[in-house]
Structures are given as C-alpha cells and as structure tokens.
Amino acid sequence: MMDSEAGAGDASAFFDLEADRLHEECGVFGVYGHPEAAALTALGLHALQHRGQEAAGIVSHDGARFHAERRLGLVGDHFSDARVIAxxxxxxxxxxxxxxxxGETILRxxxxxxxxxxxxxMAVAHNGNLTNAQTLRRELVRAGAICQSTSDTEVILHLVAQSRRPRIIDRFVNALREIEGAYALVALTTKKLxxxxxxxxxxxxxxxxxDGCYILTSETCALDIIGAKYVRDIENGEVVIISEEGIQSLKPFPPQRMRPCIFEFVYFARPDSIVQGQSVYEVRKRMGVELARESLPGADVxxxxxxxxxxxxxxxxxxxxVPFELGIIRNHYVGRTFIQPTQGVRELGVRMKHSANRSQIKGKRVVLVDDSLVRGTTSVKIVKMMRDAGATEVHFRLACPPITHSDFYGIDTPERSKLLAANHTVEEMCEFIGADSLAFLSVDGLYRAMGYDGRDNLRPQFTDHCFTGDYPTTLTDLTGEAPRQLSLIAEAS
Incomplete structure (x- = not known):
C-alpha cells in the first residue's frame, strides 16, 4: 500500500517571465541502498530544478511499504522540511x-x-514524451483501463499491468516495446531500482x-551536489536493474546509432554538467567561437x-x-509567480527581470548574444532596452540555428505557426525584433562546436529536428499535413 499524498501548494503563475523560452519537461533521480535515500533524492532534485519548476515528487520504499510526497511548486518550498523527509x-x-x-498543473x-x-x-518517473501515448491510451481505455491522470507516463504503468509475464522486469520490458518516442525512466519496485x-x-x-550505492539521474550536477561520483552514461536502449545483488544491464532493443538531444548542450543542461563526455560549458563557449567566425559585425562590446x-x-x-561586459543585469529574485500587476506594469515585465547596465551600453555598438530565439517577443523588448540605454547599434547573435520545427520528444516548443524562424526570413526577423543585424549559428557550425568537422558522413549524430525537420522516430499521435501536438503529448510528463 501507499501512504496518503500531501496536498497542493500555491501554483499560480499569472506573470510568466519565461514565456519566450524553451523548457525542458523534467528531471529524474533515483537511489538504491542508502539510509538517507529520500534526503539524497531531494538534494538531487534541487540540483535538477532548472529542468522543471512547477512540481516535484518523491516516492520511497522502506522494505514493506511505499511512501509518497508529491507537491506543486519548487523543491525547496517543500522538501527542505525535515518533517516531509521523515x-x-x-x-x-x-x-x-x-x-x-x-493544460492544468494539478497534483494528480x-x-x-x-x-x-x-x-x-511500482512507481515510475519519466523525462520525455511518448509519441504514441494517445493511441495507446485509447486502446487501454477501450479495454477497460481507468486512467487517473492525463500524463503519458501512466500509459507505461497500464502496459506493465496488462503484461502476463511472471517477472515484473519482464513486464516492464514488454511495456517498453510498445512505446515510441523519447524517454529516460527511473522506476522503483519492492526490490529494485x-x-x-x-x-x-x-x-x-x-x-x-x-558510499557503495548506485544512483540514477538526468545530469551529473545532481551527483556533484551530494558528493557522488560519475560512473557512466546509461547507453541508448539500455535497461539497468539495481538490487541487493548489484547491477544488471539488459539490451532488449535492436541496436541503433545513438542520437541524443542536441538541446541539452544548447540550453537545457546546467553549464557545470558533463553530457556524453563533454563539458556543457565548454561546448557552449565553442558555439560562441563558431558564431563569431561566421558572423562578426563591427562592435565595441x-x-x-x-x-x-x-x-x-x-x-x-x-x-x-571584442570586450565582454555585463551590459544586462538580471534580477534573480523574480520568479515564475508574481503579484498580479496592472496592465501598464505588465507591458514592462521584461524590465523586472533584466535591466540595462547603462555605463557599458551608452554610445557603443552592442552585440547581444543569446542561446536561442523562439517567439522573439522578449528579444524585441531587450533590443529596445539597449537603444533606450544609449546603444548606437544593436546586433543580435544566436548561438544555435533557427528553430523552425516543433519538438515532440520532451521540449516545450510552440506550434510552428508561433515559431518566429518557421514563418519569417532572417531579414524579417531582424526587422521584427528591431536590431541592426541578426545572425544564427549554422547547423555545420553547431556540429563543429560539438566536435564534428563536417566530414563525418554519419551526420546527424544528434537529434536536431528543431533545426532540420529530421524527426528520428515515428510520430504516431500526429495527424494532418501540418503536425500538431495532441492533447496527451501536450500534457507531458
């Protein structure tokens, strides 16, 4: 049996300062065999907070019972309380x-x-999106399944429940063979992680x-916060089973060439994390190097x-x-929830998070550098902020290629109709944001920054469909000539 869950906290998000950003769906963490498993998990989730800020949950097992605490809000708002961990x-x-x-951010x-x-x-936590979840869900409900949530993760539990294999790990593998899309899962049973x-x-x-105990997590930064050491990346298509007997590895899928999401390097992973053996910080610096080689305007700062x-x-x-200066100062005390402002204040919202450092801007030709451009609405306000601060020229440079296609694998991207680069030329985008010039890193430049020199005929090495339209899996739940995210995929895990 499972103990009762805690109630929801305040999750209003009327004034969202992150509306023009890309968002990762979630982060996962698991630990087996440690006397402070829940406390370590809370710390790990704190390190992964950048991967999801709307809700957090922990499920533990004490040898006889499962216990759950699931809350709306930030990790630190709930799981820093010793009574919750107890x-x-x-x-x-x-x-x-x-x-x-x-859709709603609700406790279920x-x-x-x-x-x-x-x-x-069995408890399951999931990072990613299943691209056949709605199809599977319809079949399950038609067969009598009763769904308690609108998450695609629940489909996995139903598939496990329907399997007739004797061992739970075999049931789990059977369920995995039914799903499509992108996923990193951690699951907890009575005897296994x-x-x-x-x-x-x-x-x-x-x-x-x-301390001799194994840990699973989305990023190495979660290991750093608890003093754990990195062992290795879980391989593509690999199932690892951790128990009192140690660790076992299964490869239940036909082998395929790995294609990790390139946006982990562009934006999502924390800069101090190591992804696929590479420092995220160093890769992002190299993206800036390649961008300067491709499109350097006359500039002062x-x-x-x-x-x-x-x-x-x-x-x-x-x-x-050209000198680097902090020409924009970020207010770190503005979160996703803010007191409801008047219309006039709402229109000035970007200034609540970013302020111009006039001493470094006035009278100078400024090159603004960012990681990506989505809708472009925030970029309009920042360019205007630079001009209001006295910049003589404002050039905008993006350290990734234009985002022209929506994602269906666990990144919150708008429909193509709302992606600026999907509907406008670079010249039109430049005019829209009000810059003197606009340039993006090329796809080749992005791959060079990743360590590929362009002569490798195995490209793409990464999942780069947001730039290229090359979706690496089937998209069963998408219909029509202009694919759209259907309700279940949009209600992501």
Whole structure:
C-alpha cells in the first residue's frame, strides 16, 4: 500500500517571465541502498530544478511499504522540511521535477506515478514524451483501463499491468516495446531500482555511485551536489536493474546509432554538467567561437543575455577580441509567480527581470548574444532596452540555428505557426525584433562546436529536428499535413 499524498501548494503563475523560452519537461533521480535515500533524492532534485519548476515528487520504499510526497511548486518550498523527509523512510527512493506544457498543473499529474500491481507496487518517473501515448491510451481505455491522470507516463504503468509475464522486469520490458518516442525512466519496485533510456538515447540518464550505492539521474550536477561520483552514461536502449545483488544491464532493443538531444548542450543542461563526455560549458563557449567566425559585425562590446547566453558570449568575445561586459543585469529574485500587476506594469515585465547596465551600453555598438530565439517577443523588448540605454547599434547573435520545427520528444516548443524562424526570413526577423543585424549559428557550425568537422558522413549524430525537420522516430499521435501536438503529448510528463 501507499501512504496518503500531501496536498497542493500555491501554483499560480499569472506573470510568466519565461514565456519566450524553451523548457525542458523534467528531471529524474533515483537511489538504491542508502539510509538517507529520500534526503539524497531531494538534494538531487534541487540540483535538477532548472529542468522543471512547477512540481516535484518523491516516492520511497522502506522494505514493506511505499511512501509518497508529491507537491506543486519548487523543491525547496517543500522538501527542505525535515518533517516531509521523515515521511519518506527507506533505503530506496526515486524523484521527479516536472514542467508541464499545456493544460492544468494539478497534483494528480505530479510524478512519480504509482500503481499497485499483482506483482507488487511500482512507481515510475519519466523525462520525455511518448509519441504514441494517445493511441495507446485509447486502446487501454477501450479495454477497460481507468486512467487517473492525463500524463503519458501512466500509459507505461497500464502496459506493465496488462503484461502476463511472471517477472515484473519482464513486464516492464514488454511495456517498453510498445512505446515510441523519447524517454529516460527511473522506476522503483519492492526490490529494485530500474533505469531505462530510449533506443536512440534522446533523453539523458547517467549512473553514479555514493558510499557503495548506485544512483540514477538526468545530469551529473545532481551527483556533484551530494558528493557522488560519475560512473557512466546509461547507453541508448539500455535497461539497468539495481538490487541487493548489484547491477544488471539488459539490451532488449535492436541496436541503433545513438542520437541524443542536441538541446541539452544548447540550453537545457546546467553549464557545470558533463553530457556524453563533454563539458556543457565548454561546448557552449565553442558555439560562441563558431558564431563569431561566421558572423562578426563591427562592435565595441559583447553583451550576453543572462544567464543562458553567458558561455557563448564569452566564446564570442574571446574569438573576436571584442570586450565582454555585463551590459544586462538580471534580477534573480523574480520568479515564475508574481503579484498580479496592472496592465501598464505588465507591458514592462521584461524590465523586472533584466535591466540595462547603462555605463557599458551608452554610445557603443552592442552585440547581444543569446542561446536561442523562439517567439522573439522578449528579444524585441531587450533590443529596445539597449537603444533606450544609449546603444548606437544593436546586433543580435544566436548561438544555435533557427528553430523552425516543433519538438515532440520532451521540449516545450510552440506550434510552428508561433515559431518566429518557421514563418519569417532572417531579414524579417531582424526587422521584427528591431536590431541592426541578426545572425544564427549554422547547423555545420553547431556540429563543429560539438566536435564534428563536417566530414563525418554519419551526420546527424544528434537529434536536431528543431533545426532540420529530421524527426528520428515515428510520430504516431500526429495527424494532418501540418503536425500538431495532441492533447496527451501536450500534457507531458
């Protein structure tokens, strides 16, 4: 049985300062065999907070019972309370940070999700999107399944429940064979911690170790916060099973060439993380170097749009020889929830988060460097801010190619009709944001920054469909000539 769950906190998000950014869906964390499993999981989720800020949950197992605490809001708002951690006893735990795309952010969608099966309880936390979840869900409901959430993760639990294989791990593998898309999963049973990475390795999952206990998590920064050591990346299509007997690895899928999501390097991963053996910070600096080689305007100062544009701007400055300055100061005390402002204040919202450093802007030709351009609405306001601060010229540079296609694998991207680069030329986009010039890093430049010189005929090495339209899997739940995210995919895990 599972203990009762805690109630929801205040999750209003009327004034969203992140509306013009890309968002990762979530982060996952799991630990097996440690006496402070829940506390370590809470710390790990805190390190992964950038991957999802709307909800967090932890499920633990104490050898006899499962215990759950699932809350709306930030990790630190709930799981820094020792009384909450005390309600999560046991040597094994999994946790999840959630960022929902559309629809309600409600407690029943907060992960990890739990089900009591005939083989015992199972909790699952999921990073990614299943591109056949709605199709599977319709079939399950038609067969009598009763769904408690609108998350595609619940489909996995139903598939496990329907399997007739004797062992729960075999049931789990059977369920994996039915799903499509991108996923990194951590699951907790009465005796095992299970980690899975999709056959293409689109979503990240790594293995760590602390005091002889194994850990699964989305990024290495979560290992750093608890003093754990990195062991290795979980391979694409690999299932790892951690128990009292140690660790076992299964490869239940036909081998495929790995294609991890390139946006982990562009934006999502924390700069201090190591992804696929590469420092995210160093890769982002190299993106700035390549960008400067491709499109350097006459300039007096390089200004990053904080915080995401900082590493690329450093690389841009070092390659060009143009000084790097903090021409925009970020207010770190403005969160996703803000007191409801008047219309006049609402229109000035960007200034609540970013302010011009006039001493570094006035009378200068400014190059703004950011990681990506989505709708472009925030860019309009920042360019105007630079002009109001006295910039004589404002040039905009993006350290990734134009985002021309929506994502269906766990990134919250708008429909193509709302992606600026999908509907306008570079010249039109430049006019829209009000800059003197606009340029993006080329796809070839992005691959060079990743360590590929363009002569490698195995490209693409990464999942880069947002730039190229090359979707690496089938998109079963999409219909029509202009694919759109359907309700279940949009209600992402």
């Amino acid at each position: 309600r999560l006893p046991g040597l094994a735990a999994i946790g999840h940070n959630r960022y929902s795309t559309t 969608n907060v992960q990890p999700l739990f089900a009591e099966l005939d083989a015992g309880g 299970i980690g899975v990475r999709d056959p293409l390795g689109i979503r990240p999952l790594i293995l760590g170790e602390l 390089i200004v990053p749009i904080p915080d995401s544009g900082v590493p690329a701007a450093i690389g841009f400055s070092q390659e060009s020889g």
